[in-house]
Amino acid sequence: MSKLKPPGLIYTFIHHKVAANLLMILMLMLGLFSVWQINFRFFPVFSIDMISITVPWPGSTAEDVETSITNIVEREVRTLDYVDKMTSTASNNLSVTVL
Numbered sequence: 289m290s291k292l293k294p295p296g297l298i299y300t301f302i303h304h305k306v307a308a309n310l311l312m313i314l315m316l317m318l319g320l321f322s323v324w325q326i327n328f329r330f331f332p333v334f335s336i337d338m339i340s341i342t343v344p345w346p347g348s349t350a351e352d353v354e355t356s357i358t359n360i361v362e363r364e365v366r367t368l369d370y371v372d373k374m375t376s377t378a379s380n381n382l383s384v385t386v387l
Contacts, residue, residue, distance in 0.1 A: 341385040354378035
């Protein structure tokens with residue numbers, strides 16, 4: 289009587305369908321974990337150092353926008369922490385404040 293070679297991996301998956309499904313689930317879980325980790329390893333972490341406040345006011349003049357919107361926004365945001373520079377622009381129909 290001769291000894292047969294032990295069954296291979298394909299033979300195991302053919303006869304044990306649960307093992308193939310478990311391997312597939314394990315591979316999917318590892319793939320999802322890898323996608324979650326790739327964000328932290330390869331992409332730099334940065335923060336945006338500017339905030340823009342845009343307030344539209346259709347049909348108004350630049351003087352009305354400055355007195356009614358821009359001055360009020362400037363007063364409110366001036367007291368915020370970590371604001372180094374503030375630039376405001378009032379034009380017809382629009383007020384833009386950049387911090």
